[in-house]
Amino acid sequence: MDVVHIVENIDNLFHVTSKEIYSSESGITYNADKKVNKIGYCVNLTLETIEQASVHGVELMVTHHDAWDEIYGLREACIEKLAEYGISHYYNHLPLDDCNFGTNDSLLKKLNLEIVKRTHEWEGLYFGRIAECDEEIEFNELVNNMENLLEEPVKFWQFNDKKVKRVGLVCGNGAPTACLKEAVENKCDVYITGECNLYTIQYAQFKGINLIIGSHTFTEIFGIESLALKLNENIKELEVVRLNEKHDEAIFSKKY
Numbered sequence: 001m002d003v004v005h006i007v008e009n010i011d012n013l014f015h016v017t018s019k020e021i022y023s024s025e026s027g028i029t030y031n032a033d034k035k036v037n038k039i040g041y042c043v044n045l046t047l048e049t050i051e052q053a054s055v056h057g058v059e060l061m062v063t064h065h066d067a068w069d070e071i072y073g074l075r076e077a078c079i080e081k082l083a084e085y086g087i088s089h090y091y092n093h094l095p096l097d098d099c100n101f102g103t104n105d106s107l108l109k110k111l112n113l114e115i116v117k118r119t120h121e122w123e124g125l126y127f128g129r130i131a132e133c134d135e136e137i138e139f140n141e142l143v144n145n146m147e148n149l150l151e152e153p154v155k156f157w158q159f160n161d162k163k164v165k166r167v168g169l170v171c172g173n174g175a176p177t178a179c180l181k182e183a184v185e186n187k188c189d190v191y192i193t194g195e196c197n198l199y200t201i202q203y204a205q206f207k208g209i210n211l212i213i214g215s216h217t218f219t220e221i222f223g224i225e226s227l228a229l230k231l232n233e234n235i236k237e238l239e240v241v242r243l244n245e246k247h248d249e250a251i252f253s254k255k256y
Contacts, residue, residue: 001035001036001235001237001238002033002034002035002036003028003031003032003033003034003036003060003088003090004028004031006036006039006060006090006231006235006238007027007028007090009231009234009235010062010090010092010227010231013099013101013227013230014095014099015099019123019124021094021095021123021124021125022095025092025093025094025095025125026090026091026092026093026094026095026096027090027091028088028089028090029045029066029067029075029078029079029082029089029090029091030078030079030082030083030087030088030089031088032059032082032083032086032087032088033088034059034086034088035059036059036060036088036238037059037237037238037239038056038057038058038059038060038238038239038240038241039058039059039060039061039062039228039231039232039238039239039240039241040052040053040056040058040060040061040062040240040241040242040243041061041062041063041224041225041227041228041240041241041242041243042061042063042221042224042242042243042244042245043063043064043065043216043217043218043220043221043224043245044063044064044065044217044245045061045063045065045066045067045078045089045091046067046074046078046245047074047077047078047081048245048246049061049063049243049245050078050081050082050085050087051081052243052244053085053087053243054085054087056241056243058087058241058243059086059087059088060087060088060089060090061082061087061088061089061090061243062090062091062092062224062227062228062231063089063090063091063224064091064092064093064096064103064220064223064224065091065093066091066093092224092227094122094123094125094127095125096223096224096227097125097126097127097171097172097223098118098125098126098127101223101226101227101230102223102226102227103171103172103219103220103222103223103224104127104128104129104169104170104171104223105129105223106222106223106225106226107149107169107171107219107220107222107223108129108131108167108169110149110222111131111142111145111146111149112133112134113131113132113133113167114131114132114133114134115129115130115131116130116131116132117129117130117186119168119182119183119186120170120174120179120182127170127171127172128168128169128170128174128179128182128183129168129169129170130166130167130168130169130183130186130188131166131167131169132165132166132167133164133165133167136163136164136165137163137164138163138164139156139158139163139164139189139190139210141164142164142167142190142212143156143212146192146212146214150214150215150218150219151218152214152215152218154212154213154214155196155211155212155213156210156211156212156213157201157204157205157210157211158210159204159205159207159208159209159210159211160189160208160209160210162189163189164189164190164210165189166186166187166188166189166190167188167189167190167191167192168180168182168183168184168186168188168190168191168192168209169191169192169193170192170193170194171193171194171219171220171223172193172194172195172216172219172220173193173194173195173216174191174193174194174195175193175195175196175197175199175200176199176200177199177200177203179193180200180203180204180207180209181203183209184207184209188209189209189210190209190210190211190212191204191209191210191211191212192211192212192213192214192219193212193213193214193219194213194214194215194216194217194218194219194220195213195216196211196213200213217245225242228240228242
């Protein structure tokens with residue numbers, strides 16, 4: 001099957017294809033114009049993940065992120081490498097954060113938390129969630145669950161002594177205090193996201209809400225995995241493989 005038909009199959013999984021924001025937040029970065037038998041999925045498009053795709057004989061990479069504009073020159077280098085190896089690339093960003101099989105919903109499902117509210121609206125799509133535990137649990141238990149799920153150490157700050165019932169989540173970059181504010185206003189006991197800065201920590205302390213910070217990449221891996229597996233279900237002849245990305249050991253080597 002060619003790339004265009006596979007992307008049409010992906011589009012049919014979403015309910016926002018008529019909106020301008022969908023086309024601006026997803027699409028084909030490079031089309032090698034080759035038949036696709038194997039798809040490789042991961043969160044980020046980088047030179048390293050392209051090399052992984054080449055090693056695995058992948059014809060189409062499906063990622064959550066396109067090459068970041070903030071990493072100057074990366075997009076051009078990636079397209080050059082994709083062309084060299086004859087590998088096509090498709091990404092789906094905000095729509096995958098919003099949908100019911102995407103980044104946020106997939107992570108919460110694996111944590112056995114029940115979604116009660118979609119939050120953090122932008123251009124009609126929602127990139128955050130409020131969820132609840134069936135029964136209250138200790139904060140340290142939730143931390144351990146996160147580490148076991150992500151297979152990486154997480155940062156955490158405990159600014160209240162309550163058991164956890166209500167959780168706010170923004171997979172990826174929920175560091176801005178405006179994101180945390182929405183979790184505070186929804187009376188969450190804990191806020192989980194994939195990045196933080198000084199303001200995130202100080203605002204959490206000021207409001208007495210606990211923090212769990214995984215990595216941007218591995219809080220979002222389950223959403224792109226879910227998309228790839230749906231493709232595999234709908235197009236039986238496609239082979240799907242996960243492309244390994246390194247954990248950021250330099251950032252997440254300590255617990256606080």
